[in-house]
Amino acid sequence: MTSCDSIGTPMATKHLDADLSRTPVDQTKYRSKVRALMYLTASRPDIMHATCYCARYQAQPTEKHLTAVKRIFWYLKDTIHMGLWYPKDTGFKLTAFLDSDYAGCLDLRKSTSIGIQFLGGDKLVSWSSKKQDCTSMSSTEVEYVSLSACCAQVLWMRTQLTYYDFHFDKIHMYCDSKAAIAISCNPV
Known part of the structure; x- marks a missing residue:
């Protein structure tokens, strides 16, 4: 993670699929990473869609799915300064x-x-x-x-x-x- 390249979006434009013919990865580690990302969605709504998409493949994750999860972490590394901001004294519309x-x-x-x-x-x-x-x-x-x-x-x-x-x-x-x-x- 320390030597990863800069990335502008949490998910590539190509959608994920079940990818049953590829190399499977450890479910426990994959689920742990997705769980950490789900926790982060409470304060980082910009990763919500990509994280939910990756969470769909927790039953049989492959290298392709793990790469998508890692991409979200790379995105978070580049956008660590982002988050929710609630200034006071604005209306309630x-x-x-x-x-x-x-x-x-x-x-x-x-x-x-x-x-x-x-x-x-x-x-x-x-x-x-x-x-x-x-x-x-x-x-x-x-x-x-x-x-x-x-x-x-x-x-x-x-x-x-x-x-x-x-x-x-x-x-x-x-x-x-x-x-x-x-x-x-x-x-x-």
Whole structure:
């Protein structure tokens, strides 16, 4: 790790797969590394997606999967100064962003939902990266499922914040699919 090259992203653009024909690695060591990364996601949301992707292959990890895990550690070494920052005296506007990948899991052809929620516009308070339970037939359906999951999280957060006397009439949610937005605005 001390002599590793600089790396700009926690995960390569090529997605991982089961890679059953390659050299297996020790499950215990692989799981230990993934567990350490999962712990770090509490303060480093930038590694959440890559870590969750690597966690999918804990049952039969290979050299390819271990290389992906090591890449996350290399990224962390280069970005040790990064983390969450919560400045005081900013507003309490609740905002959400979501995205998904269509059939990004090469093994099962399932998609991944990614959602982040901010308070005050710049205070990241919640984030997630989760493989969807269903297999979708279109990118619109994938985005709509992500929109639904993000909406459920935002509604839960709004309920919790009312206990602290913060009330939100409008919550802005940002989605990059016009079709999913149209479906959510006009449910059948």
